[in-house]
Amino acid sequence: MSKTIPQALSDLKSHRDSGAVSDLRAAFAAKPDRASRFTVGLGDLRMDFSKCAVNYETLTLLGELAESVGVETQRDRMFAGDAINATESRAVLHTALRAAPDADIRVDGENVVPQVHAVLDAMGAFSDGLRDGSIRGATGKAFTDVINIGIGGSDLGPVMATLALAPYHDGPRLHFVSNVDGAHIADTLEDLDPETTLIIVASKTFTTIETMTNAATARDFIVSKLGKAAVAQHFAALSTALDKVEEFGLKEDRVFGFWDWVGGRYSLWSAIGLPLMIAIGRQNFSDFLAGARAMDEHFQDAPVGENLPMLLGLIGIWHRLVCGYPSRAIIPYDQRLSRFPAYLQQLDMESNGKSVGLDGQPLTTASGPTVWGEPGTNGQHAFFQLLHQGTDVIPVEFMIAANGHEPHLQHQHQLLIANCLAQSEALMRGRSTEEARAQLLSSGASEAEADRLAPHKTFPGNRPTITFVYDKLTPFALGRLIALYEHRVFVEAQIFGINAFDQWGVELGKELATGLLPVVKGESTGDGHDSSTLKLAETIRKMRGE
Numbered sequence: 298m299s300k301t302i303p304q305a306l307s308d309l310k311s312h313r314d315s316g317a318v319s320d321l322r323a324a325f326a327a328k329p330d331r332a333s334r335f336t337v338g339l340g341d342l343r344m345d346f347s348k349c350a351v352n353y354e355t356l357t358l359l360g361e362l363a364e365s366v367g368v369e370t371q372r373d374r375m376f377a378g379d380a381i382n383a384t385e386s387r388a389v390l391h392t393a394l395r396a397a398p399d400a401d402i403r404v405d406g407e408n409v410v411p412q413v414h415a416v417l418d419a420m421g422a423f424s425d426g427l428r429d430g431s432i433r434g435a436t437g438k439a440f441t442d443v444i445n446i447g448i449g450g451s452d453l454g455p456v457m458a459t460l461a462l463a464p465y466h467d468g469p470r471l472h473f474v475s476n477v478d479g480a481h482i483a484d485t486l487e488d489l490d491p492e493t494t495l496i497i498v499a500s501k502t503f504t505t506i507e508t509m510t511n512a513a514t515a516r517d518f519i520v521s522k523l524g525k526a527a528v529a530q531h532f533a534a535l536s537t538a539l540d541k542v543e544e545f546g547l548k549e550d551r552v553f554g555f556w557d558w559v560g561g562r563y564s565l566w567s568a569i570g571l572p573l574m575i576a577i578g579r580q581n582f583s584d585f586l587a588g589a590r591a592m593d594e595h596f597q598d599a600p601v602g603e604n605l606p607m608l609l610g611l612i613g614i615w616h617r618l619v620c621g622y623p624s625r626a627i628i629p630y631d632q633r634l635s636r637f638p639a640y641l642q643q644l645d646m647e648s649n650g651k652s653v654g655l656d657g658q659p660l661t662t663a664s665g666p667t668v669w670g671e672p673g674t675n676g677q678h679a680f681f682q683l684l685h686q687g688t689d690v691i692p693v694e695f696m697i698a699a700n701g702h703e704p705h706l707q708h709q710h711q712l713l714i715a716n717c718l719a720q721s722e723a724l725m726r727g728r729s730t731e732e733a734r735a736q737l738l739s740s741g742a743s744e745a746e747a748d749r750l751a752p753h754k755t756f757p758g759n760r761p762t763i764t765f766v767y768d769k770l771t772p773f774a775l776g777r778l779i780a781l782y783e784h785r786v787f788v789e790a791q792i793f794g795i796n797a798f799d800q801w802g803v804e805l806g807k808e809l810a811t812g813l814l815p816v817v818k819g820e821s822t823g824d825g826h827d828s829s830t831l832k833l834a835e836t837i838r839k840m841r842g843e
């Protein structure tokens with residue numbers, strides 16, 4: 298019989314207090330094969346978590362926690378299409394978007410896989426046409442530039458993945474506009490020619506104010522030069538709200554649909570991935586889906602102790618719920634993954650930033666941590682000081698490819714690798730005050746000087762890190778990495794006991810913004826708003842000369 302959740306958590310806390318792995322340096326010295334014991338893999342992907350303060354007992358206890366929650370049962374329900382998004386009564390089936398064509402995944406009794414592949418085929422035909430120039434603009438010119446207008450899940454994924462897969466980008470130039478700040482679209486349109494520009498409006502709901510406002514501006518850009526009749530040829534839409542798209546004036550062959558069982562932050566695999574497909578082509582996009590599928594299969598089949606998403610989630614829980622660390626940093630040593638931390642912020646924080654459980658009762662434990670990050674080596678020269686010597690312990694997740702895409706710049710890639718490995722080693726080892734003092738003395742400092750400076754040059758060490766290594770950042774490798782993190786968020790959500798698939802927390806600000814627009818425009822006095830908000834609005838109006 299499995300333990301209760303409180304019992305499993307309490308056992309983990311006692312285990313932590315017993316100091317089983319309180320000194321990582323000593324743990325490595327005691328077990329020279331520690332790295333092989335605590336590294337798991339899938340294909341060429343390796344996840345080394347040996348620099349986290351865990352041992353076999355920790356893993357056993359974490360496995361018991363997963364069992365007490367029924368993580369595997371919940372996982373199977375998700376893959377089977379059960380309505381696990383309970384507050385919205387929806388299935389959660391982003392995994393169906395990358396399932397093999399012969400898979401059978403049912404929602405309300407209907408196999409959704411044929412619909413998924415029908416949309417993929419339509420996307421493929423459209424992107425082929427754009428890429429080979431057979432689909433042209435109103436004046437007969439081929440499209441050289443594509444603008445994706447979307448925000449949140451309708452932007453972050455395509456932006457991140459297009460940048461990540463730049464070496465495979467052989468289609469038209471891509472631009473992404475998300476912010477309602479007019480500067481974003483103005484800067485983007487500045488150098489573009491309406492005759493050769495295609496605009497994709499990406500919005501699951503087709504109501505998001507930022508996207509609809511930018512779409513209207515883009516429409517003016519096309520209409521002012523090419524006339525209203527050009528809209529149909531210069532626009533495409535990605536949405537689940539097909540009725541609303543029709544009102545915008547687009548023909549069926551320019552609309553790529555998806556379904557309410559695809560969450561916005563899980564939608565990169567759906568029609569929302571069209572910009573990426575246009576950039577890298579149908580085959581590379583298919584490899585990207587295959588990478589995610591490989592992770593899906595692994596997540597379903599591998600035993601907990603070898604299962605990357607399970608282990609990544611459980612170690613996340615160890616750090617968050619047992620050790621109490623408030624945030625985690627994602628540091629890709631890969632410049633092309635520079636938007637990956639931002640992508641994971643939405644994936645993780647919009648999913649697991651909740652305070653009530655599935656039963657609507659306040660949580661009695663913490664939920665998701667703050668997720669943040671920047672690529673290395675840049676971060677080393679900015680915030681790594683705090684990672685090494687700050688008062689908070691922040692677990693770090695590093696990622697590095699064995700091979701870059703620049704064979705002529707081997708030396709630079711080797712430097713990148715050395716830096717990545719050095720940072721995790723430094724965070725783990727630290728440097729004692731005695732070592733710091735000895736180093737100062739050997740470099741000629743006086744005893745007094747060494748005493749004075751040694752505390753400043755001391756590093757506590759024991760700072761946990763996970764390092765992911767993969768051969769090369771191919772479309773397959775990227776798909777696999779994203780799916781790994783999707784499933785990690787899922788595992789953690791089960792243990793927090795929350796619904797990872799709604800996002801009611803974004804609503805209040807949206808409602809208030811709608812109410813404040815007339816105040817900002819001076820059309821309303823804003824009854825019901827607080828004096829700070831109203832005073833700020835008034836100050837801004839004065840500065841605007843209104």
Ligand code: F6P
Nearest residue numbers: 449450451500501502505561803
């Ligand atoms: O405001 C949050 C959110 O609903 C996200 O969940 C979503 O990814 C984003 O807005 C964009 O929504 P849509 O695709 O419907 O425009």
